[in-house]
Amino acid sequence: MTTLQQWRDHFEALRAYDEAVALLYWDMRTYMPEQSADNRSKSIGFLSTESFRRRTGTAYQTLLEAMGQETLTGVEAVSYAKAKQAYDRDSKIPEAEYQTFITLISEAESVWEKAKDADDWDLFAPYLEKIVAMERKFVEYWGYDNHPYDALLHDYEPGMTVAELDPLFAELRQAIITLLKQLDGKTFPTLDWSADRETQIRLNHEWLQDIGYDFTAGRLDETVHPFQTTINRKDARVTTKYDENDYRNSVFGTMHEAGHATYEQGIAPELDTLGLGEGASMGIHESQSLFFENFIGRNQGFLSARYAGLQRAIPSLTDVPFETFYAAVNEVKPSLIRIEADELTYALHIIIRYELEKRLITGELEVKDLPAEWNRLYKEYLGVDVPTNAKGVLQDVHWSGGSFGYFPSYALGLVYSAQLNEALRRDVAHVDQLIADGTLAPIKEWLNVNIHQHGKAKTPAELIQAATGQSISVQPLIDYLTAKYTRVVEAL
């Protein structure tokens, strides 16, 4: 068997393990009978370990060396380069330290949960101190050219650097704060957001049909903590939950997850056996979900074309004019909790975490000073007073899991989605009309050609450059937000 064939077989084997583990997990979160939990966890653990061994064991090392001897071109060369880079990066951390880290974050996650529930910062702080100390060490093992935080960014947004992010985030922050000032004193309409479960289920299915989510290569199911999961390349599933007091989470959350799933459905299947069958980065992935959530789901024409149907389904909307509904859906309200933030202020939450993470990693900021600094930035950027650490520094799970460098992806997703939206409108005629009509094929096709199909065979920067003709820029997002909130304000 040729080395290349062995290489493909290796990734096909990993794909099979991934499919099994993803399905075991999806089922656990949707349909599994309760008594199944113990055995299920053991099976997931066992198969994940088997898969991990194949990704790291001596057979793989030998194969990697053999591939290094081959003359490779095109996507096969990319496959090898990415695999080699990941392997080299992983092997820089001494195994004993990696084990310590895994144990630490596994403990820290449950301590964080308790600390958040009890609003007890002191309980969590010692764990976070250890985690930050290890992140600092890892950064030195991995190495970096300019800024230690670059080594962490790399895991989630390959090629991204502090030198590039700093000015982008500064510009974005300033623009949002300016827009916020313009909204000052405006009052958004208050609506009744309740809708029964059956109505929400029906709306979700209708909307996903409308936007052309491919139900022959996916599903929509109910769960407690919604997620998107890829069972295999043609089986990208969406989950959602139904809050009868507020249907916004369900309808927009489902659009969001369907964006992730549509990306996954569109990756060229042949990339799977080269280890390239996944999103280019967390930021690019998030750009697709945010594109579906904001640029389709919250599109004025999309909502307006469906408003009569919404009014029939949800009696409390009967006497609400569309303009009032649209303004209410787009309410801006600086708040404490990131995952409840509106479209405009969301990026400020991310920028705060980015700034804190960066300074924690360089040592400019120590864990003990984190709550005070958190509260200061929330006041400065969002104008809100943080009453408790549970609603402040303790609100996110990420740090307890050692995920430093991940947060910027959320804001990068916003930035990319606006760049793609602008480029799409340059290349495809009558985008708003297509969205209103639910004739999304040309839009999906454009996203597929420019983003989806490439999987991670291209870097985020390559994708954005090729799709938009420009490098990363926050201007399209600022223009979009400015135009949108000018329109929203007019209706208030």
Add this chain to the structure above:
Amino acid sequence: MTTLQQWRDHFEALRAYDEAVALLYWDMRTYMPEQSADNRSKSIGFLSTESFRRRTGTAYQTLLEAMGQETLTGVEAVSYAKAKQAYDRDSKIPEAEYQTFITLISEAESVWEKAKDADDWDLFAPYLEKIVAMERKFVEYWGYDNHPYDALLHDYEPGMTVAELDPLFAELRQAIITLLKQLDGKTFPTLDWSADRETQIRLNHEWLQDIGYDFTAGRLDETVHPFQTTINRKDARVTTKYDENDYRNSVFGTMHEAGHATYEQGIAPELDTLGLGEGASMGIHESQSLFFENFIGRNQGFLSARYAGLQRAIPSLTDVPFETFYAAVNEVKPSLIRIEADELTYALHIIIRYELEKRLITGELEVKDLPAEWNRLYKEYLGVDVPTNAKGVLQDVHWSGGSFGYFPSYALGLVYSAQLNEALRRDVAHVDQLIADGTLAPIKEWLNVNIHQHGKAKTPAELIQAATGQSISVQPLIDYLTAKYTRVVEAL
């Protein structure tokens, strides 16, 4: 690590693979989006092969040898003995011949499908000749004491022999034919069996709740070809299908599969890591599904207590007296197709196949003479003329898959279920009342203590002897059928 711990780890690993493959398969047959099929088949194939390697590879051989050196007692000794026996049996077939066989049956199954559709015996016959020739060789490799067919029976009903089966089946056949004669000239009522899908779904859930099927360790879902599958010991799932023209298949089929699932839920979990966490035999497994289907689901008191509910759910029953309904549900009608057979004549279908299989294996009968012999026995035992081979010798899939020795399990299931029913009524008071009331806990407990918990740590003969105080006997089945059809006839 001790050898025993390695032994348990080996089976725990197999359990994890089994869980993954079972769930991948269950999902494929219930919820999987259609485009997922190709990848899914590959993943199932890959993981099954991985699991097969662990069951047969050199690491397992070494472990088996090490276990042979241990001093084992109790269930651990049984575990080793069963594993050693299976290994020895498997290694008697030369690998090349086994490969040829696998390829042959895989081709034969699709040829059989075409042959059945086209009613073309000549298309299938050459494949069946090769399969029978290989079965005859395998039997010689495996060896046997008295009759070559014993070597095949062993796979499905350990310990069962032709010497034991022949008189049992002869007695049963004679009794059924006698009962059939008494029914001659009687006319069963004709009912409208249609019910809408929602009604059937509701009935199924109600009845499974009534009989105490444990939904916290199982589920009920819809599929095309219903089956029961065990994802893990506490996750034994039932599937069914809904024919709006005939609800009998759904309601009694679901009771049947729930019997299999209740058995699986009741096996002691600690047997899983000894390779003993499965049914004692196909016959014992079938006895549990038939017990739930016939002795509970078709129990007069069970149906009578639920008849008012049935009448409310199914308007066509409004004016039908219960006695008429009960007679109609228990209609006896000798027919061509095994899977549509009634409770009384079902065993005759099995006995025909048993006699043909036995003679094919000894060489008393050749494949070319099979259709004529099939038709002769259907006329003799069931009194029906076989119009086409599609409705005759080609109707079952089993022979195309090389499953010789399996059919007797179906009749053994009937025989065992009646023996267990009799013993249960000896040990537990007011069984009919419990069934009518849907208070099945004492019945499930009795089955659990006597059958379920033991998994395959005991042989079928040991289980039946211990539960009933007797060896295998067809008398309880004959008594039950005689009493039942006497009652049914009285109502005609």
